[in-house]
Amino acid sequence: MADFKIKIRRMQKGDLDQVERIEAEAYGPHHWSKEAFANELTNSYARYYVALNENDEVIGYMGLWHVIDEAHFSTICVSPDYRRRHVGEALFKRLIDDCYENLIKYITLEVRVSNLKAQHLYKKYGLKNLGTRKGYYQDNNEDAYIMWSENIFYDKFKQIYDKNVRELEQKIEIETGEEEKAY
Ligand SMILES: CC(C)(COP(=O)(O)OP(=O)(O)OC[C@H]1O[C@@H](n2cnc3c(N)ncnc32)[C@H](O)[C@@H]1OP(=O)(O)O)[C@@H](O)C(=O)NCCC(=O)NCCS
Numbered sequence: 260m261a262d263f264k265i266k267i268r269r270m271q272k273g274d275l276d277q278v279e280r281i282e283a284e285a286y287g288p289h290h291w292s293k294e295a296f297a298n299e300l301t302n303s304y305a306r307y308y309v310a311l312n313e314n315d316e317v318i319g320y321m322g323l324w325h326v327i328d329e330a331h332f333s334t335i336c337v338s339p340d341y342r343r344r345h346v347g348e349a350l351f352k353r354l355i356d357d358c359y360e361n362l363i364k365y366i367t368l369e370v371r372v373s374n375l376k377a378q379h380l381y382k383k384y385g386l387k388n389l390g391t392r393k394g395y396y397q398d399n400n401e402d403a404y405i406m407w408s409e410n411i412f413y414d415k416f417k418q419i420y421d422k423n424v425r426e427l428e429q430k431i432e433i434e435t436g437e438e439e440k441a442y
Contacts, residue, residue: 261432263344267353268436270307270320272300277317278309281338289398291334305333308353310346321350323357330358332368335377345431347380352424353435355384355411364410369395369403381406385419 270278275293282290299305299322307322319337323330332354337347358366369392370377378388386406395403409416427433 261428261430263430264313264432264434265318265346265349266311266315266434266436267308267349268311270296270300270309270322272297274309274317274320278320281317281320281336284339285336299333306354306357308350308357310337310350312341319346319350321347321354323354325361325363328362328364330354330363330366332366345427348383348423348427349431349433351380351384352420352427352433355420358411364412366408366411368406370406371396372402372404378404378406383419383423385409385416 275296278296279290279293282296296307299307302324304325305322306325307320309317310319312318317338318341319335321335322333324333335347335350337350355366357363366386368381368386370381372391386408388404389407390405392403392405394400411417411420
């Protein structure tokens with residue numbers, strides 16, 4: 260029985276102050292602004308989700324862009340107080356489910372070469388480093404790995420996904436909010 264419960268729903272304009280606070284804490288001066296997230300919410304190719312605690316406070320968020328049959332994961336962040344409690348993985352699962360719902364076949368993302376925590380999460384779901392973008396991050400000129408999934412409808416991906424989700428649901432109870440439009 261899971262001992263921690265969260266809710267995941269689409270990000271809304273009213274969440275943006277809390278999202279920006281978490282973003283600033285995680286990324287410092289180079290964080291995305293509230294306006295940048297507000298723009299994302301008006302982009303019909305983008306999907307952003309938030310995770311909420313029992314007091315309906317935002318404790319994490321994640322987003323993607325649909326590009327034909329690919330999903331480009333654009334951001335993921337969990338409030339430092341809630342890290343290592345499966346919130347990041349629950350958000351990641353929500354975006355994979357979004358891909359299944361929208362018949363998106365492939366997931367891709369960029370990640371700093373130094374960000375081993377995030378790479379562990381992506382590798383847990385079978386994503387692989389298939390390239391490097393030199394000096395991709397402007398703040399310190401750090402390289403990015405370009406990671407890709409298998410076709411998520413293939414058995415190879417599904418088996419990993421099913422096993423991980425079974426284990427995840429033992430550890431955290433995830434309520435899924437209604438599909439509310441951002442605006
Ligand atoms: C990366 C991040 C989103 C992970 O969120 P989280 O809620 O702490 O992660 P979870 O508890 O759901 O962990 C899921 C998996 O991620 C990996 N992981 C997360 N934290 C890790 C750590 N400190 N060390 C090693 N692996 C870690 C593991 O594979 C873990 O699976 P496991 O529990 O079976 O070991 C979080 O550390 C974060 O917000 N970091 C700052 C923002 C960032 O770096 N975003 C990524 C940009 S590409």
